[in-house]
Amino acid sequence: MAAGLRVGAVARNEAKLEALIKSKPSQNVRSYAADVSKAEDVARVFDSVERDLGEPDLVVFNAGAFQRGSILDIDPADFERCWRIGCFAGFLVGQAAAQRMVKRGHGTIIFTGATAALRGSAGFVNLAVPKFGLRALAQSMARELGPRGVHVAFTVIDGQVESEPYRHLVDERGPDSLLAPEAIAETYLQLHRQQRSAWSQEIDVRPWSEKF
Amino acid sequence: MAAGLRVGAVARNEAKLEALIKSKPSQNVRSYAADVSKAEDVARVFDSVERDLGEPDLVVFNAGAFQRGSILDIDPADFERCWRIGCFAGFLVGQAAAQRMVKRGHGTIIFTGATAALRGSAGFVNLAVPKFGLRALAQSMARELGPRGVHVAFTVIDGQVESEPYRHLVDERGPDSLLAPEAIAETYLQLHRQQRSAWSQEIDVRPWSEKF
Amino acid sequence: MAAGLRVGAVARNEAKLEALIKSKPSQNVRSYAADVSKAEDVARVFDSVERDLGEPDLVVFNAGAFQRGSILDIDPADFERCWRIGCFAGFLVGQAAAQRMVKRGHGTIIFTGATAALRGSAGFVNLAVPKFGLRALAQSMARELGPRGVHVAFTVIDGQVESEPYRHLVDERGPDSLLAPEAIAETYLQLHRQQRSAWSQEIDVRPWSEKF
Amino acid sequence: MAAGLRVGAVARNEAKLEALIKSKPSQNVRSYAADVSKAEDVARVFDSVERDLGEPDLVVFNAGAFQRGSILDIDPADFERCWRIGCFAGFLVGQAAAQRMVKRGHGTIIFTGATAALRGSAGFVNLAVPKFGLRALAQSMARELGPRGVHVAFTVIDGQVESEPYRHLVDERGPDSLLAPEAIAETYLQLHRQQRSAWSQEIDVRPWSEKF
Numbered sequence: 107m108a109a110g111l112r113v114g115a116v117a118r119n120e121a122k123l124e125a126l127i128k129s130k131p132s133q134n135v136r137s138y139a140a141d142v143s144k145a146e147d148v149a150r151v152f153d154s155v156e157r158d159l160g161e162p163d164l165v166v167f168n169a170g171a172f173q174r175g176s177i178l179d180i181d182p183a184d185f186e187r188c189w190r191i192g193c194f195a196g197f198l199v200g201q202a203a204a205q206r207m208v209k210r211g212h213g214t215i216i217f218t219g220a221t222a223a224l225r226g227s228a229g230f231v232n233l234a235v236p237k238f239g240l241r242a243l244a245q246s247m248a249r250e251l252g253p254r255g256v257h258v259a260f261t262v263i264d265g266q267v268e269s270e271p272y273r274h275l276v277d278e279r280g281p282d283s284l285l286a287p288e289a290i291a292e293t294y295l296q297l298h299r300q301q302r303s304a305w306s307q308e309i310d311v312r313p314w315s316e317k318f
Numbered sequence: 319m320a321a322g323l324r325v326g327a328v329a330r331n332e333a334k335l336e337a338l339i340k341s342k343p344s345q346n347v348r349s350y351a352a353d354v355s356k357a358e359d360v361a362r363v364f365d366s367v368e369r370d371l372g373e374p375d376l377v378v379f380n381a382g383a384f385q386r387g388s389i390l391d392i393d394p395a396d397f398e399r400c401w402r403i404g405c406f407a408g409f410l411v412g413q414a415a416a417q418r419m420v421k422r423g424h425g426t427i428i429f430t431g432a433t434a435a436l437r438g439s440a441g442f443v444n445l446a447v448p449k450f451g452l453r454a455l456a457q458s459m460a461r462e463l464g465p466r467g468v469h470v471a472f473t474v475i476d477g478q479v480e481s482e483p484y485r486h487l488v489d490e491r492g493p494d495s496l497l498a499p500e501a502i503a504e505t506y507l508q509l510h511r512q513q514r515s516a517w518s519q520e521i522d523v524r525p526w527s528e529k530f
Numbered sequence: 531m532a533a534g535l536r537v538g539a540v541a542r543n544e545a546k547l548e549a550l551i552k553s554k555p556s557q558n559v560r561s562y563a564a565d566v567s568k569a570e571d572v573a574r575v576f577d578s579v580e581r582d583l584g585e586p587d588l589v590v591f592n593a594g595a596f597q598r599g600s601i602l603d604i605d606p607a608d609f610e611r612c613w614r615i616g617c618f619a620g621f622l623v624g625q626a627a628a629q630r631m632v633k634r635g636h637g638t639i640i641f642t643g644a645t646a647a648l649r650g651s652a653g654f655v656n657l658a659v660p661k662f663g664l665r666a667l668a669q670s671m672a673r674e675l676g677p678r679g680v681h682v683a684f685t686v687i688d689g690q691v692e693s694e695p696y697r698h699l700v701d702e703r704g705p706d707s708l709l710a711p712e713a714i715a716e717t718y719l720q721l722h723r724q725q726r727s728a729w730s731q732e733i734d735v736r737p738w739s740e741k742f
Numbered sequence: 743m744a745a746g747l748r749v750g751a752v753a754r755n756e757a758k759l760e761a762l763i764k765s766k767p768s769q770n771v772r773s774y775a776a777d778v779s780k781a782e783d784v785a786r787v788f789d790s791v792e793r794d795l796g797e798p799d800l801v802v803f804n805a806g807a808f809q810r811g812s813i814l815d816i817d818p819a820d821f822e823r824c825w826r827i828g829c830f831a832g833f834l835v836g837q838a839a840a841q842r843m844v845k846r847g848h849g850t851i852i853f854t855g856a857t858a859a860l861r862g863s864a865g866f867v868n869l870a871v872p873k874f875g876l877r878a879l880a881q882s883m884a885r886e887l888g889p890r891g892v893h894v895a896f897t898v899i900d901g902q903v904e905s906e907p908y909r910h911l912v913d914e915r916g917p918d919s920l921l922a923p924e925a926i927a928e929t930y931l932q933l934h935r936q937q938r939s940a941w942s943q944e945i946d947v948r949p950w951s952e953k954f
Contacts, residue, residue, distance in 0.1 A: 180835075246865075284515065292516075301498060303501045305523065724947075
């Protein structure tokens, strides 16, 4: 779907980035290693992207970390780490994008959420707290930045995204039972292309066969 | 946007239909007069559409009636009438579409909601009750019919749709401050085109400059 | 809990009322037979209650009917009947109570909801549509009537209420796994007793052991 | 309302605590100075309370910090600080309470939220992100701990709480237009007293005259 787009991918380590880019050989993807939970890394990446690819029209925040656990046992350091990657980094990236886009008067920022953004569950404290927070951030930014021309949206990804370690699940669950990354990307691209008289702030996506 | 689609439009009276079709001269629109709050009219329209245009792949339920009023004064007959057009008709149309689409194992049904589907407000009883009900219907249908191949979505239209009587508002509020029907239609069409590994159940749309 | 309160109970048939009152022999309960989905019955009951017990300070709307079914099969007449008892009757009772309470500048109206008021599920169209609608009504009324001194609240009852036909479930699920009517009543009474500087609009109740 | 209860109050500085206790001369309140965003302080306070007052049956988390600001200008250090006090501290306190209460098989934990827990607004990033996160925590804990006998609830305080600096607002807005602390406390106490067959997880409170 990204044909014609120039894409900059950001991840914490080179190995992950190389794997990502090798998986999309046909696309024009440039990679940047950064820890997006650090303000200086975020600033550096935005500068590099602008130099290499031009000012970004669409910024997608996808980062997350999650360690399942009982409230009785969760290590406070893990609770903080999951929030730092899943929510604080979203703030840093969102702010950096907003500052640049408001100057130009246009642009799209999409934050990737999950069902855990709408509902806290037993064992999911470390996922729900950052995702609820990210949704709060997206709503607040949308209400502030919409009238300044910047479109901020939040997605609720409900289900398992198709990727190597989970592909066997398709045998159990049937065809199209995992979210195809291209299908998610298509919805993100449509959000970006929406005319400004009809912008969406929040949208869910899940496989047809998913219980919810 | 509907280029290439064959469209059947349904409305309660001929005059409204003629105006609708005259406003879309370039499109291939066929019109049907029916009161969709009557089961026999709904059945007749589905039969006619199938004969004229083939089995519908996408059914959109848009009907609604609203009379603002205080809870102290609302005439029970008005309360019922607004529900009959805005919710009961949605049930009839949704059921007729579902029965046909489940047989084929595919199809999309979209119910048009509003902010009043999420929030009841003073004076808006006659809008909120049917719209909340329509959202309940859409959610229940989505959970039942998704695993049978039928995509059911609900939209939250937040703002004034651009149309003749409201066009002067653009002067007050600025460009693109009313929802362009084509922009809404584009989002509906994208919902219909979503791959089944990543279906959306609910999406909001509003003008960039709208307070919410 | 209702010690000291004078209670009027309303139900559709005499047998149901007699059973209800026999189950509360210690309480001062007066019964009225009425079909609360009919405006004339509602008016008559309010008149009778005022004559017998005085103007009501607290009105609770509990009525409901539900027939589980697939969207493919639901008889439109059942869909309408469930709405007429579960939502339209709520409008009639709420309006009658509001008209009287606004004149006096105080009073409490509580509408009884369920999980199905927040979430539509497969097979639950006939429950979710009226309950969503009742919640829309309660919110709209609360926003209009609060500033006129009338407290409108909505409850989300999540779980099985303890009653004869379900008592065997306690053996399976353990102690206090069904909602005790007295425990629900206690929460209703506390809502009614709230000082007007801190009124609640919505509250859920469920057994401690309930999954949700 | 707290007559008969033994209360331990925790705040970051002695001056604030003294003021708090002087404002409730009639009550049996013991004070503890602690920074509840630090795990060691939280552990120390729980130990002191147990020694002085016995194991707590009801723990209320109220802490919060908020600095209004545009997403374009918020200092990341402020964003983090508001979260650390408003959400991370809630995790520490909630976890410490849960560990003790689960052993005994009973107890109540109440987290104090706000409208900003349900809705992100322009300028309110630093309030909404922690409050959304706190709500996620409360929901996750409720679902895990309910079946272990511990009642976890979240309150949505919507409006200005009555306190010295805001008392002049009553002149503008009318009587009972600010939330009386005693009225809020009454609702908290009722939550704590609920029978376990009918526990509430979330409840809102606002003045009768508040717009919402």
